[in-house]
Amino acid sequence: MVTAGYITPEARPEVFRYIDAANVDLKAFTERFYHKVTFSHLDPVLDTLRWLKHxxxxxxxITNLMIPGENDEADETRRLCDWVLKNLGDNVPLHFTAFHPDFKLMDKPKTPAATLKRARQIALSAGIKYCYVGNVFDEEGQTTCCPSCHNVLIRRSWHDILEYNLDGNRCPCGETIQGIFSASDSRRKLRQGRFYPSLV
Ligand SMILES: [Zn+2]
Known part of the structure; x- marks a missing residue:
């Protein structure tokens, strides 16, 4: 489920009982943005994230769509990452994605690639293990590396997978990689052509 995570505590179990996996938009880390741009509030979204984890x-x-001038300050990114680490730990993947002008937000420019790169560096430096950029070409920013030996595990280009070195959910060095991965022989499949790991 792709969700804004804006849901009451009463409704959460009713909806999520049918859900195996979710991508939660954390649209910003200020109440100002949530109130002004989305007419909702930040705290219920944070409550949903904590609830999902615990x-x-x-x-x-988690996906954070970075809109120039609205939610892309380095300090805000730092506070968002610190909250994730403190409340959810270092294993929850965090995506920073590029905005482009559309619908009612035509007056903002598209997100510079440098903003996404900077956000990813902030997250990795803070200790988040899996951080990616999206909606831009950035092979490094879309690659999964082992947090222990730092070898490349999954190399991607948009929705294509170019290299896949996981065995189940393990790096060849033995480190367990968080996620839900097919247990089958992935490398053999990749040699036969395009490979899409399936959620199990
Ligand atoms: Zn490793």
Whole structure:
């Protein structure tokens, strides 16, 4: 489920009982943005993220769409990353994605690639293990590396997978990689052509 995570505590279990995996938009890390741009509030979204982590086994990742001048200050990114580490730990994948002008937000420019790179560096430096950039060409920013031996595990280009070195959920060095990965012989499949690991 792709979700804004804006849901009451009463409704959460009713909806998420049908969900195996979720990508939660954390649209900003200020109440000002949530109130002014989305007419909602930040705290209920943070509550949902904490609930997913501590009360369920649902696999979830976080996406932060960076809009120039609205939510792309380095300090805000730092505070967002610190909150994730403190409340969710270092294993929840965090995606920083590029905005482009559309619908009612035509007055903002598209997100510079440098902004996304900077955000990813902030996250990795803070200790988040899996951080990616999206909606731009950035092979390095879309590669999964082992947090222990730092070898490349999954190399991507947009939705294509170019290299895949996981065995189940393990790096060849033995480190367990968080996520839900097919247990089958992935490398053999990759040699036969395009490879799409399946969620199990
Ligand atoms: Zn490794």
């Amino acid at each position: 009360e369920t086994d649902i696999w979830f990742e």
